[in-house]
Amino acid sequence: MxxxxxxxxxxxxxxxxxxxxxxxxxxxxxxxxxxxxxxxxxxxxxxxxxxxxxxxxxxxxxxxxxxxxxxxxxxxxxxxxxxxxxxxxxxxxxxxxxxxxxxxxxxxxxxxxxxxxxxxxxxxxxxxxxxxxxxxxxxxxxxxxxxxxxxxxxxxxxxxxxxxxxxxxxxxxxxxxxxxxxxxxxxxxxxxxxxxxxxxxxxxxxxxxxxxxxxxxxxxxxxxxxxxPDSVAFENKDVLPTGKKVEDETKKRLEFVVKEIERLWEGAEDPIVLLDACAIRYGVGHLARDLVQATKVKFYTTPMGRTAIDEDPENGFGGVYVGEISDPEVKEVVEKSDLVIMVGSLKSDFNTGEFSYPFSQEQVIELHSDSTLVQYAHYPDVSFHMLLPALAKALKPKSNVSQPPKHVGLSTKVPEGDKDEMVTQKAFWPMMGAQLFKEGDIVVTETGTSNFGILGSALPKGTTSVSQVLWGSIGFANPATLGALLAAEESSTPRRTILFTGDGSIQLTIQEVATMVRLGLKPILVILNNNGYTIEKLIHGETASYNNIPSFDWQSMLSFFNAPAPNFKPLPTKSWLAETRGQLEDILTNDEFQKADKIQVLEVRMAPLDAPESLIKQGKLSAELNAA
Amino acid sequence: MxxxxxxxxxxxxxxxxxxxxxxxxxxxxxxxxxxxxxxxxxxxxxxxxxxxxxxxxxxxxxxxxxxxxxxxxxxxxxxxxxxxxxxxxxxxxxxxxxxxxxxxxxxxxxxxxxxxxxxxxxxxxxxxxxxxxxxxxxxxxxxxxxxxxxxxxxxxxxxxxxxxxxxxxxxxxxxxxxxxxxxxxxxxxxxxxxxxxxxxxxxxxxxxxxxxxxxxxxxxxxxxxxxxPDSVAFENKDVLPTGKKVEDETKKRLEFVVKEIERLWEGAEDPIVLLDACAIRYGVGHLARDLVQATKVKFYTTPMGRTAIDEDPENGFGGVYVGEISDPEVKEVVEKSDLVIMVGSLKSDFNTGEFSYPFSQEQVIELHSDSTLVQYAHYPDVSFHMLLPALAKALKPKSNVSQPPKHVGLSTKVPEGDKDEMVTQKAFWPMMGAQLFKEGDIVVTETGTSNFGILGSALPKGTTSVSQVLWGSIGFANPATLGALLAAEESSTPRRTILFTGDGSIQLTIQEVATMVRLGLKPILVILNNNGYTIEKLIHGETASYNNIPSFDWQSMLSFFNAPAPNFKPLPTKSWLAETRGQLEDILTNDEFQKADKIQVLEVRMAPLDAPESLIKQGKLSAELNAA
Structure with a gap:
């Protein structure tokens, strides 16, 4: 060199x-x-x-x-x-x-x-x-x-x-x-x-x-x-950091679009805001929040838009909307709306319940990073960085908008169950919202069961949701958890990082757990052990052997990655196993577990074909589309 | 669908x-x-x-x-x-x-x-x-x-x-x-x-x-x-399977090239054949072997050409030639040759001792799959498929060619050592040739220490060597071993498959061991545990922390991948640990180990900076070239 x-x-x-x-x-x-x-x-x-x-x-x-x-x-x-x-x-x-x-x-x-x-x-x-x-x-x-x-x-x-x-x-x-x-x-x-x-x-x-x-x-x-980038500077300034002045034409175009939206807004009885992925990625969550607070409407998120802003029902959060596969009560109230302002939408199959939004284009306003769509009219170069603050000022508050179901964010929907029964997907995800998550948590979910399951979990204030809904590469979540852990260390308040993955997915990238151990990081790694690729089985090949995988001893994983060596002293670890609902509840309420002061595995045994309701619906929709 | x-x-x-x-x-x-x-x-x-x-x-x-x-x-x-x-x-x-x-x-x-x-x-x-x-x-x-x-x-x-x-x-x-x-x-x-x-x-x-x-x-x-492919048919036929007749012009061109080579051959006193990667890949090993047997000269291989034909000194095998990093005695005899017929050569840095062949172009004939090079003359469309059989007929046997060193293939060079000393690279590789390998083995070596170390091991008849010397992607060898195991199952005689890898390399693809367990395959997985990326350390950053890796408990790896499950009953496995030379010898001579009737791990602890002599030389040559 x-x-x-x-x-x-x-x-x-x-x-x-x-x-x-x-x-x-x-x-x-x-x-x-x-x-x-x-x-x-x-x-x-x-x-x-x-x-x-x-x-x-x-x-x-x-x-x-x-x-x-x-x-x-x-x-x-x-x-x-x-x-x-x-x-x-x-x-x-x-x-x-x-x-x-x-x-x-x-x-x-x-x-x-x-x-x-x-x-x-x-x-x-x-x-x-x-x-x-x-x-x-x-x-x-x-x-x-x-x-x-x-x-x-x-x-x-x-x-x-x-x-x-x-x-x-x-x-x-x-x-x-x-x-x-x-x-x-x-x-x-x-x-x-x-x-x-x-x-x-x-x-x-x-x-x-x-x-x-x-x-x-x-x-x-x-x-x-x-x-x-120029877009950041646009937000509040007349002169960009590059020295370029924001042109009068740009401002006039913006005013025009605001007026168009104002007109629709005034005619609407029950408008909502639907937050999606790009609101997070382009850093306009705070601007969307200002809009929601100024207008007093309810906001919903797509799967990819989760935690764009705090999912706090008191501040207008109404639930997660995914078209056909939504919680039925959330679906009902969202689809009653006569004007939907979509912020940063990314309408992929899994993010929209297989393209099942029922809205007519006349009911829709889409705010993007590089353009705006009002009904059928497309406005290039009008970005949400400039439009959101302008709308927060221009749009008058609405009263009497539809109220979302009460259970959203309140975790009251944990189904009843016997202590000795196997943990079901139906019970598991609400339990996470009710018993595990707390403010500031980072929740990483894997493509497959977990990405769908988490739709049924309430996420407290300050939570960050990480998932890869569009690309959907299995194996992503485990190393992404490493990245999340390191980012969390840069936060001024302590944050726990919790991974949800399956035995089929984590095998692809399992060695990255060793890096977490080496660096002394302290995730909670929740492994849904259901013997194979459940999501694939639900799409096709329910009992086919090609959806089987090797059999890992999850209880010994942390010790395999934690051997003494000349430059390494083994660190404390803890592995938990829940085979029944009672065992899971005991773990979730255990202080040692909740404290997250060491790396932990929580293995939850589940039936191979048990899946969240939303995933079952999605599997059917996918198979139909593939067969079309 | x-x-x-x-x-x-x-x-x-x-x-x-x-x-x-x-x-x-x-x-x-x-x-x-x-x-x-x-x-x-x-x-x-x-x-x-x-x-x-x-x-x-x-x-x-x-x-x-x-x-x-x-x-x-x-x-x-x-x-x-x-x-x-x-x-x-x-x-x-x-x-x-x-x-x-x-x-x-x-x-x-x-x-x-x-x-x-x-x-x-x-x-x-x-x-x-x-x-x-x-x-x-x-x-x-x-x-x-x-x-x-x-x-x-x-x-x-x-x-x-x-x-x-x-x-x-x-x-x-x-x-x-x-x-x-x-x-x-x-x-x-x-x-x-x-x-x-x-x-x-x-x-x-x-x-x-x-x-x-x-x-x-x-x-x-x-x-x-x-x-x-046409090239296969060319070998012995006048009419290709496609119905195309081999043209007279093609035959005349071939005869011309044979004459040119014959002329050089007759003037040469000490010709050799050097077998390389493409002799294996294009399936002409048997034709090269016919040439060697017909002409009675010695043949050598490059690292990538190993086991193109049996490395049997009785049939003319003289050793592995890698330019500057060769065994000094092999180097001496190869470089005395006045005519080198290279078959399928692929002259990459690691395959040639960092481009250190000393031959002048006038001493060299190169036989390729799609062309031939005689001294400075290039003949497109003259492939070794047609040329090798023609040369085997045309070239007269040579007597009194230089004899390679006696130790090649005889494993007499295992250095003396104390039973209680740590296993050294210098001793390890000759020991493999002398005590582990037997006829028909498949030997898979990883980029890094193992690819260089194996140059010091004799390989018995019928051995197949698998390595990735040009592309050199660490992590390759472990999954390649899975492929080798499955190919071996299609052989009519039983073959053992032995992997040599390091703790730095196997981590990249470690989960594939789980597939071997799941399928009941029976490799010997030799893991050189030396705490990090030795080859990188030798090129640059001998003590830098970026060459460190996580610490795996190799003795528990097989049990981690071998848990009972509804569709899987754990299989017998065995893990061995050699911390001293005596322990290694005991394992190598143990019948249970040699039998290879279950999946086995052999962990050999070695000093972090101990490396085969050839790798040390290569590391220096690489660093010099990068710095140039």
Missing amino acids: SKPGQLADNEVYLGTYFLDRLAQLGVKCLFGVPGDFNLTFLDLVEEHPDVKWIGNTNELNASYAADGYARVKQAQLNQDREGDQADSKPGQAKSGGGKDKTQGGVRGLGALLTTQGVGELSAVNGIAGAYAERVPVIHLVGVASTKLQKSRAVLHHTLGDGLTNVFEQAHSGITCARAFLQKAEDAASEIDRILLAALTTARPAYLTLPTDLVFIPVDKKRLETPII | SKPGQLADNEVYLGTYFLDRLAQLGVKCLFGVPGDFNLTFLDLVEEHPDVKWIGNTNELNASYAADGYARVKQAQLNQDREGDQADSKPGQAKSGGGKDKTQGGVRGLGALLTTQGVGELSAVNGIAGAYAERVPVIHLVGVASTKLQKSRAVLHHTLGDGLTNVFEQAHSGITCARAFLQKAEDAASEIDRILLAALTTARPAYLTLPTDLVFIPVDKKRLETPII
Whole structure:
């Protein structure tokens, strides 16, 4: 690797420049796996004061972890914003955002380091997931020196024909921007371009760093110009940080759209707000909250929009709406509405009950990050960053709007059951809301049973929900939990991190539990042990052997990952097993368990074909659509 | 999913057609992970008489396993060919190749099934490895119905913008051919095109199968035309199976090249043959063997060429040659040669001692699958399939060629040592050759310590060596062992499968051990436990914390993956621990261990910075090249 050169006082190494930029943007953890083309850069990480290296057990896991980290950081910054608006709300998690508090927008960034070819390609699925779900993750790849690249040497970690653009190409449809650094002159500006693109679009970006550019000098002065997307600045200002003035035409267009919406609003008797994924990702939860509070209407969330703002019935939360697969009482009240303001909607199959919204387009207003849709009219360049505050001022409060069912958020729906009976999905999820969750928790749910089950759990104030409903890659949740745990450590108040996964899903990425153990993190890992891929069985192949999986001894997992070694002293762990409802209740009410002061496994045995009602409905809808 | 339609007697479903084609080509195992877009196809797999479903624990592992399976199948077919030439050699592993025995060429094929987006992208690194290392693996992806594709529905497992060609694009530089099936008319011919391309180029290919095409009818008659690459047919015939006559021009060109080589051969005093990767991959080991036997010269192998033919010193084997990092005595004798016939060479950094061959181009003849190089002259379209048999006839035997060192293959170099000392790398690898390996073993080694260490182990007749020297993706070896185990089950004689990996590498893909347990397979898993990434430490960051890893309790791994379950009864397992040389010797000589009648772990504790001599040399050469 190229050796560090002399630096003048006003210079930093390019490698350090990249890390300083990450630190400015609130990134304190760099996920990844070492490889011979990124080792000297890792020396710079080791000595960096703000960015910490998190070595993962493989690259796919690292990409998932970076994604989970970014999501929770974004949520914590959103919550800080909420805190700003409504002072001293109890139980609200505060992160040490510092000056970040003055800005909304996309601020939760994740970062991932891999090595050429073998490393970067292993992460591709995780990057694609971040792209689909709008999570900005920077994928930095350590590659061979520009000189070796030019020689087209048959290096290991290549396809044998020199280092071509094949690996960059594999990232082309799943990142918003790519830079293949080749020369000193534009390396720093390319880094800035990549970071700005990721924050602007809330999507991952790709960057290669050749070994001979790690130690080139960069003028420190560049760091004084912050990287802020225009959309953030739009929120309240007339002049953007780039110096660009917000044009009169833009303001006139905005006023026009506000008037159009005002007209519909005044004619509506029972309007609601429906919060979705992009409200979280683009950091406008606090603006949506202002709108709800100003207009006194009820708000609902989609599965992907959960915890965009506190799910507090006292402040207008009405429940989770998923079309056909909604709780019937929630469905009824939502579908009575005559005007639905959708904020940041992402209408994927699993997020909409297989496209089963019954609203006519004339009842719908959609607020997006880059455009607005009012009935049939499309307004490009009118983003929710500017529109939400304007609407909060313009729209008059409504009284007498429909009231959602009382059980939402109150966990009164835990079904009766015998202490000795096997735990059912029907009982399990309400029990989580009633007996496990508390304010400030981070709840990570896996694709499959857990993502559907959690729809039946109340989430207290300050909760952050993490799930991958659109991309739906099984195995995501466990490494995402690692990322969430590390993000939670950056919160100013302690937060518990709770994973819900199944034995079918966690097997894909199980080794990342070892990283949690190594780092002394303290998640509660709830494993629904039901012997196989339940969600697949419900879609097709109920008893087919291809939906079977190996049989893991969940009670011994933590000890397998916790052996003494020259550089490691085993840490306290605890594994719990619930085979009956009574056992589960005992664990949930156990102080040691609730305290979450060590890493814990809670294995819950369930019947293989037992599933949440919503998943059963979804499975049928999916099978029908596939057969159509 | 679309329902099965009525079939006429002369028809099969398209899904079955694909499986029948695989079966014809000797593929009896389909690796992969179920997903909702491949479930109905899996129904056809379940009922197929010849192709068995191997559910893996994740898709990357599945791709590695398919690769390992293909390599061992190819080796077994090569060995059958050797058996044909030299009858009844003891200890030669025979696979039930049947009529395959009449053909060389690329015949070891692997196959992998994933689901759209999330599944296929997880496998990309494994597919790229197969591409780099010339292993034909068919990647079949179950995707949404053509109707859903056209509707651009926001389905789960998409990027949210409909099913675009992004995932195919991610495969474009790492597969030799791709087919995105869209209509019934050409689906079967597209399948044939893909399979032929993979066999012709010895590289992976990509194919999508929409749910609504699984059950379309295909005329059975198509199956009567076998899929055989031209290169195989070239070997001995004047007319290709396609009906194409081998042209006179081709024969004249071949004769010209043979004469050129003959001229050089006659002037050479001390020629050698150097066997490399592509001799194995393109199935010409038996032809190279005929050449060596006919000419009486010595042959050597590169790391990637190991076990292309039996490494039997009595039949001319002289040792493993890796340029600068070779055994000094082997290096000396190889570099004395005045004419080197390289068969299937793949001159990557780790395969050549960092490009340290000292031969001048005037001393070199290179025989490839698609061309020949004689000194500076390049002859396209002269493949080793036709050239090797011609040379075996034309070249006159040499007497008095240089003799390689006596220790090669005889394992007399096991260094002396005290029973109570820690096991050293220096002692370990010769001990494996002397005390563990026996005829017919499959030896899988991981990138890093093991790939270099194995250079110091003698491999008995009939051994198959599996490693990934060019692509070098850590984590490959463990799932590849699963593939090897399943391929070995198709051999007509029992074969043991032995994995050598490190604690740093196996963590990436550790869950695949669970599949071995589930299927009742019986590998010997040798884990070199040295607390971290030794190969990285030797390249850079000897004591840096980024080269540390979690600490696993290897003695409890098998029990973690072997829990009782409703559909699984735990199987016998055995875990061994060697902390000293004496303990290791006791285990190696223990009958229970040697018998390999259950899955076994052998954990060997080693010092973190102890490494094979060849790896130490390679580490220095790599660091120098990176710094240049």
